[in-house]
Amino acid sequence: MNPAGPESAMSVHNSGPERDVLDALRQLVERLEGLRQQKPAPSSQASSAWLLHVRQALEELDVSTARLRDLLEPARTLRENHLLREIGRRLGTDLGTESLALLIMDTLGGVVDFDAAGIYFLDPRDATIRWESLRGYDTDKLHLVRQKLDRGIMGWIARHKVSVVLPDVRVDPRYFNARDHTLSELVVPILLEDRIIGFFNLESDRIASYGEQEQILMEVLASQVAQTVENTLLRADREERRRVQADLKVARSIQRSLLPKTDLHLHDVEVAGLNLPSTEVGGDYFDHFMITPQDIGLVIADVAGKGIPASLLMASVRTGIHILTQYRLDMAGMLSHLNEHLLEVTAADSFVTVFYAVYHRPSRRLTYVNAGHNPPQLLRRATGALESLETGGLILGAFRDAHYELGFVDLEPGDRLFFYTDGLNETENAGGREFGLEGIAQALRDADRLDARGLLQHELAALRLHAGLHERVTRFPDDLTLMALVCADE
Amino acid sequence: MKISAESRDNIVVLTLKGNLLGGPDADSFYNEVKSFLDKGNRQFVLDLSNVKLMNSSGLGILIKALKPVREAGGDFHLASVTEKIDSLFMITKLYQVFKSFPNVEQASRAFE
Numbered sequence: 001m002n003p004a005g006p007e008s009a010m011s012v013h014n015s016g017p018e019r020d021v022l023d024a025l026r027q028l029v030e031r032l033e034g035l036r037q038q039k040p041a042p043s044s045q046a047s048s049a050w051l052l053h054v055r056q057a058l059e060e061l062d063v064s065t066a067r068l069r070d071l072l073e074p075a076r077t078l079r080e081n082h083l084l085r086e087i088g089r090r091l092g093t094d095l096g097t098e099s100l101a102l103l104i105m106d107t108l109g110g111v112v113d114f115d116a117a118g119i120y121f122l123d124p125r126d127a128t129i130r131w132e133s134l135r136g137y138d139t140d141k142l143h144l145v146r147q148k149l150d151r152g153i154m155g156w157i158a159r160h161k162v163s164v165v166l167p168d169v170r171v172d173p174r175y176f177n178a179r180d181h182t183l184s185e186l187v188v189p190i191l192l193e194d195r196i197i198g199f200f201n202l203e204s205d206r207i208a209s210y211g212e213q214e215q216i217l218m219e220v221l222a223s224q225v226a227q228t229v230e231n232t233l234l235r236a237d238r239e240e241r242r243r244v245q246a247d248l249k250v251a252r253s254i255q256r257s258l259l260p261k262t263d264l265h266l267h268d269v270e271v272a273g274l275n276l277p278s279t280e281v282g283g284d285y286f287d288h289f290m291i292t293p294q295d296i297g298l299v300i301a302d303v304a305g306k307g308i309p310a311s312l313l314m315a316s317v318r319t320g321i322h323i324l325t326q327y328r329l330d331m332a333g334m335l336s337h338l339n340e341h342l343l344e345v346t347a348a349d350s351f352v353t354v355f356y357a358v359y360h361r362p363s364r365r366l367t368y369v370n371a372g373h374n375p376p377q378l379l380r381r382a383t384g385a386l387e388s389l390e391t392g393g394l395i396l397g398a399f400r401d402a403h404y405e406l407g408f409v410d411l412e413p414g415d416r417l418f419f420y421t422d423g424l425n426e427t428e429n430a431g432g433r434e435f436g437l438e439g440i441a442q443a444l445r446d447a448d449r450l451d452a453r454g455l456l457q458h459e460l461a462a463l464r465l466h467a468g469l470h471e472r473v474t475r476f477p478d479d480l481t482l483m484a485l486v487c488a489d490e
Numbered sequence: 491m492k493i494s495a496e497s498r499d500n501i502v503v504l505t506l507k508g509n510l511l512g513g514p515d516a517d518s519f520y521n522e523v524k525s526f527l528d529k530g531n532r533q534f535v536l537d538l539s540n541v542k543l544m545n546s547s548g549l550g551i552l553i554k555a556l557k558p559v560r561e562a563g564g565d566f567h568l569a570s571v572t573e574k575i576d577s578l579f580m581i582t583k584l585y586q587v588f589k590s591f592p593n594v595e596q597a598s599r600a601f602e
Contacts (some may be wrong), residue, residue, distance in 0.1 A: 372582035394582070395582045
């Protein structure tokens with residue numbers, strides 16, 4: 001034994017006041033034995049005096065026993081404290097729940113009497129035993145031990161969620177016999193918030209082995225175990241979140257790779273775009289690409305909803321447009337095809353708005369289809385007038401047999417075309433007023449000498465000013481995508 | 491969002507109050523429409539006079555509920571669409587799909 005360990009505390013009652021009490025007890029026991037031998041005939045005159053002596057001795061016995069208990073109490077508390085401290089120490093390490101349970105089983109012997117013990121952890125899905133550690137049961141009766149869970153006192157506790165002491169199992173109908181010698185039992189649930197995740201079960205071959213003190217100790221231990229389970233769950237949760245976060249970062253970089261990497265700078269026209277998802281990934285999309293050296297394809301799209309589902313659909317829209325562009329379908333037919341394709345892959349409450357255009361450089365003609373998207377705004381250099389590009393048809397991915405109309409507009413030198421998603425016009429200020437078409441138009445006019453990229457930055461600055469956001473903010477309440485096409489001045 | 495329903499002459503008038511922005515509202519609206527369909531109702535008037543805000547997810551809610559109504563041979567008529575929501579229907583061209591009327595009265599009468 002480790003002399004500094006808990007066992008050294010047990011030697012306390014071998015000296016000092018403990019010895020006096022023990023001597024007194026021994027004398028009392030001898031006195032009672034003597035009285036027993038001198039028992040007079042019933043109802044004789046001596047019998048009432050004899051009874052008085054017995055009662056006196058019993059009272060003294062009570063007093064001495066209480067004194068002894070008080071004297072032994074610190075030793076017991078010391079051992080309990082040692083156990084709790086040891087458990088506390090292990091809680092700080094990476095000890096698993098099961099190892100902690102085993103540690104408790106191994107150390108419990110010095111503190112609480114038991115002839116058989118079990119610790120059970122339940123499967124949260126169906127409340128069957130997930131893990132158990134048993135001591136003191138006959139191996140051929142283990143199947144009965146497991147039945148205790150449904151039929152014994154544990155079944156009762158599962159409903160009432162409190163610990164139970166059975167001083168005499170023979171008189172308690174809730175007891176389920178899996179061990180013939182057991183006379184008293186203590187069962188404590190391991191509770192995580194309001195849910196039972198396991199049990200401690202102690203059985204003793206003596207009557208009334210367990211009282212309030214043992215009950216409280218085991219409840220404390222059970223709550224310690226529950227704490228490790230909670231810590232383990234929290235840790236797993238944190239790791240899961242970290243993993244999802246890492247996945248989202250990858251998804252974001254994939255999504256970024258689907259967007260044009262550079263602005264388009266040609267002698268007669270330039271195109272710039274930016275995409276600011278409100279979460280790691282978003283459902284907005286812009287694109288500009290050379291179909292032929294004369295023709296520039298231009299796309300802006302918005303998937304209803306946000307996050308991963310929207311981003312997956314957005315990837316599907318991009319693939320569809322790029323494949324259909326290669327087939328040189330007429331643009332209206334192309335959007336009908338895309339609609340049918342998206343109908344297959346979108347949820348019943350999801351859809352996509354798309355503005356698709358081809359800019360023919362020699363003629364400066366823009367041919368477009370607006371499938372339910374916020375109409376791009378064309379600012380005329382010559383007149384300062386603003387035109388909305390609305391011709392087209394229904395949103396994509398919601399209704400079968402949608403038909404689309406082509407729109408045409410001839411651009412002039414210095415004209416600028418601004419594309420956006422609803423994250424721009426719908427952003428509200430503190431007073432609940434949206435940035436709106438007015439905000440967009442004002443910023444467009446204010447930026448009429450800036451290049452395409454500068455125009456986008458100016459719209460963003462105006463939006464931040466409207467919403468009262470810091471100039472470095474790049475994450476807005478909704479996904480935000482902007483694109484600008486600027487025709488060179490003559 | 492709050493939904494109240496009233497059935498007059500086989501026409502179900504659904505009055506929406508608050509914001510239609512997707513989320514948990516999606517299921518409650520769909521289930522409400524479904525329960526009337528199960529009772530044999532086919533004609534629905536959607537009173538939008540008290541809907542303050544609607545976004546694309548809110549539109550998604552209406553689109554999703556329209557599908558089983560159309561499949562059962564019925565229809566939705568919109569009534570009292572406010573200016574802001576009107577522009578949403580304009581942009582998305584959803585007026586090609588949803589018929590809109592100035593008020594519940596006219597929307598109901600249009601079923602006759």
